[in-house]
Amino acid sequence: MSGDDVRHAYGDNMGWRLKGYAKRRSGPPVSVREISRAQFLEIRPLFDAEDNPWLVDLHEVGPDIWHRVEQVLGPLDPGQDYYVTGYPLDWDKDPVQVARDLIDERYPLATAAFLGGSVAAGNYTANSDLDIIVIVDDLPCAFRETLEHRGWPVELFCHTIESFQDFVARDIQDRRPPLLHMCAEGFLMLDADGTGQRMRAEARALLDIGPPIPTATELEDRRYGATDLLEDLIGARDDDERLFVAARLLTCAGELALVVQNKWLGHGKWLLRRLREAKADELVDAYRALVRGEGAEWFIEVVEHVLTSAGGRMEVGYRREASPR
Template sequence: MGNTKKLNPVEAAKRFINKRFPSCQGAVLAGSVVRGEETDTSDLDIVVFEKSITSSYRESLIDFGWPIEIFVHNSTSYKQFFEMDYKDAKPSMQRMLLEGIILKDEGIIDSIKEEAKEMLEKGPERWTEQIITTKRYFITDALDDFIGCNNRAEEIFIANTLAELVQEFVLRTNGRWIGSSKWVIRALKHYDVKFTEEYVEAFDTFYKTGEKRKIIQLSEKVLEPYGGRLFEGFSLGKDNL
């Protein structure tokens, strides 16, 4: 059999930068390979700072035996992504740069890493009372649909909606960053491991058995400190007369 072993990820990333971006100002390797969490399908996430470009872009390719995702910025365009991630409370770019391994640096990476660190430590914007009220209503609405539904196909997707709404509510009301996909669980664990286990068990039980009780209890528990379920009296967009 031929040798199909991949290059070491750092070595592959350095070779890639030397080949594709030899004049870049800086480059950072991030993602699961840096955290020691890589799987058979992991790729190399590389942030590149290239002064010759006018706007940021993202590209996927394969080189040196690895699937590679590149996120290319100039010395200022990354700030727009920092701001977008901050407003969405999903600081993916900040995490990538802070945790990343420097592949190349012409004196710009340390200050950008420090900028990412300060933003991560500051945390996301706090939800206003109006936002919390609105989110309470949407969780209540989904919960009522979930309780009353007797169509298995529809129940599954209502549960999906509740899973998204509940994790967002818990994290944002506690001033924590949120995430998407696998980062949902990572963000929850970073906040509270015990709650995360309860959250996973509630939805896992439903998906396996159809039993709704744990999801209902969990949703009500999350809402309780903020006034519980909300339906009567809720209004959105109504002019005050």
């Protein structure tokens, strides 16, 4: 990651801290010191964390990399887990520390905690929230809670291991596993007994396997929905109606394109990101042209291509029997 990339993502006012945490214990850092942008950029290429451009996790590195890191940062204590985190100098809040403080305050006996979302991805803004998964052994029931902590909006997902696995199984069937992505790609803030590492490894394995193979019924339903909206778009004479139909069709056809490739889905901005990952974002380009008033022809053409890849339009003669009551 170049200095220009850092400035582009965060502005010129970016600082970096080296934080050390006591191994296998939650709580605030036991050591903190500032490092320079040059030091961060020198060690950053040593770590495989493309989805986390502003954070470096030092506690899993081998001896060879550890030696190279110490050459840049100076001696490190083997009794600490180190992280390098970026923070905007003009903000009074470090999102990772805020998330850690929340876990320490509310769930001191948690066994694992992950920070996901835009903060973990490194593209957060002043309006971002903290998406946090917490694993608590004796939790009466799983829950999701929206709250505020030290000025940050928080989306908290509290689970036992069993409830987490149940939710993940349902998410996989739905092709949208946000909890898996948070575990696999987020920041492991707490791992009291190895639970967090196991969850991360399992999440990465499940994401690599991919979603279930689509059934013929699912493909028919998605083709039917896209065909219906496409006909509405082609026949639209009102400009405002055209925009509303096209917006719905963008989602419908985008999901169909991903299902055909057997890729994971996502809601909102995450659907866009999944399309980009699958090299299927021509839909977005064509939709943008329609919104700019350049006509619907390109968008219609791209949707037709998606439908063809899925087996074509659902034309006259299609019939679906209702299930017996």
